[in-house]
Amino acid sequence: MALRPDQLLPLAGYTVVTLEQAVAAPLASRHLADLGARVIKVERTDGGDFARAYDDAVHGTGAHFVWLNRGKESIAVDLKSDEGRKVVRALIRDADVFLQNLAPGAAARLGLGADELREEHPELVTVDLSGYGRGGPFEQRKAYDMLIQAESGLISITGTPEHAAKTGIPTADIASGMYCAQAVLAALLRRCRTGVGAAVEVSMLESTVEWMGHSLYTQMYTGVQPPRMGVSHVSIAPYDSYPTSDGQILIGVQSEGGWKALTTVLGVPELTTDPRFATNMKRVENRAACDAAVAQRTRLWTTAELDAKLSAAGVPAAQINELEQVAEHPQLSARDRWRTVGTEFAQVKALLPPVTFDDVEAAMGDVPALGRHTAALLAELGYDEQDVQRMSAAGVVRVGD
The missing domain is CATH 3.40.50.10540 (Crotonobetainyl-coa:carnitine coa-transferase; domain 1)
Known part of the structure; x- marks a missing residue:
């Protein structure tokens, strides 16, 4: 039955x-x-x-x-x-x-x-x-x-x-x-x-x-309090919000493949061979220079334009939605x-x-x-x-x- x-x-x-x-x-x-x-x-x-x-x-x-x-x-x-x-x-x-x-x-x-x-x-x-x-x-x-x-x-x-x-x-x-x-x-x-x-x-x-989670374990086993990072990440770079011509976009690169794809989209592939940015640890060590180099290029597009380009290239990125946009989110509607x-x-x-x-x-x-x-x-x-x-x-x- x-x-x-x-x-x-x-x-x-x-x-x-x-x-x-x-x-x-x-x-x-x-x-x-x-x-x-x-x-x-x-x-x-x-x-x-x-x-x-x-x-x-x-x-x-x-x-x-x-x-x-x-x-x-x-x-x-x-x-x-x-x-x-x-x-x-x-x-x-x-x-x-x-x-x-x-x-x-x-x-x-x-x-x-x-x-x-x-x-x-x-x-x-x-x-x-x-x-x-x-x-x-x-x-x-x-x-x-x-x-x-x-x-x-x-x-x-x-x-x-x-x-x-x-x-x-x-x-x-x-x-x-x-x-x-x-x-x-x-x-x-x-x-x-x-x-x-x-x-x-x-x-x-x-x-x-x-x-x-990891923040507590970092403190317990290194004796170092993880710093407050806003939307950035203590262990990853580039990982932050970056300016666009009409607002900002959040980008979070977590692999060398992602870094290569990002620099390609931004039109600066030479950054992948820059010794300051050759690995994630190097990019974290030189976070300010890395963020500045990314921000210099992201401001050339609107948020929507850059979001579409990054998505097509498989680069982790997101628009920073207000709650009004969340309530009408196309993914929630489509599902x-x-x-x-x-x-x-x-x-x-x-x-x-x-x-x-x-x-x-x-x-x-x-x-x-x-x-x-x-x-x-x-x-x-x-x-x-x-x-x-x-x-x-x-x-x-x-x-x-």
Whole structure:
């Protein structure tokens, strides 16, 4: 019997309950929702996930919230009340995964700690995402993305030689959110073999330090801090943005073949025999002269003209797009990567996840209004309409439109 498309989704049939806010954990659970999991997002009754109120850029809904929360069901519950906690525990009872990124120790104080939950449900996968991990002197410190970028050393290597900068996207949040999603998949796969769940911990600091990669190893084994290079590269030349007649273009040559092709396009093949530029290490050693020689020629063409010439010659290059251009990028359009999802106030564009299955498309569900699914979820748990009305009147739950 042929499977329906929704049955082909990798996580079809799995349920994830989340106590999440901001970016990191919501990103993790959105990836799971895109893969077909049912994601039930437990929110505060007084405003919900505070990312809802970061801004109103997307037709009245926060841009962060639209990005991170499609395909989820929202139930608004007062976790300070005994009855509210009872509701959440009932949701977890039938779930496969419980994911939370509350302040350190907060979930345990609510009776929703990993140890307690897994004692009752050994098959459950619990994921605790925090800034610094359990234990250690930083356990209780605030852990926003910018702070983790600073503590991890990312800011120290980002920016120009004159000015350090954080990255333009929430890198620490994204790194830890990706590791959370990966951990859930690994834990569920192990559970298929063993029948046993898992208690998983993900630290934003450790996730971001892992992403420091070669820069950290360079420091540890040479004692030299890699300098901030802007869009340039500490180990490769030419690798930078170069002027054109109407703007700039980024060129990144990583091989001798690429250097030869670049000098040919630029009409200065003699540079390949210049002893200052004979190898990549020589070009790095003489970076200023190399960049000047390249820039002298790149300014002879418009950005579009030079981009086309370099692409035809196989030279790594790119135009430095503004976000308006990215939203209309011809590659994304040609590959049909945009879909439409609903929000509380309007239909909006959303990009398909970068992982593409050949037999099923990602589940691109709507972005929920606060408490949109409260009544339906309570009904699933056995509460009748009078119960829902009573709990709503008492402030235990919030029922959305």
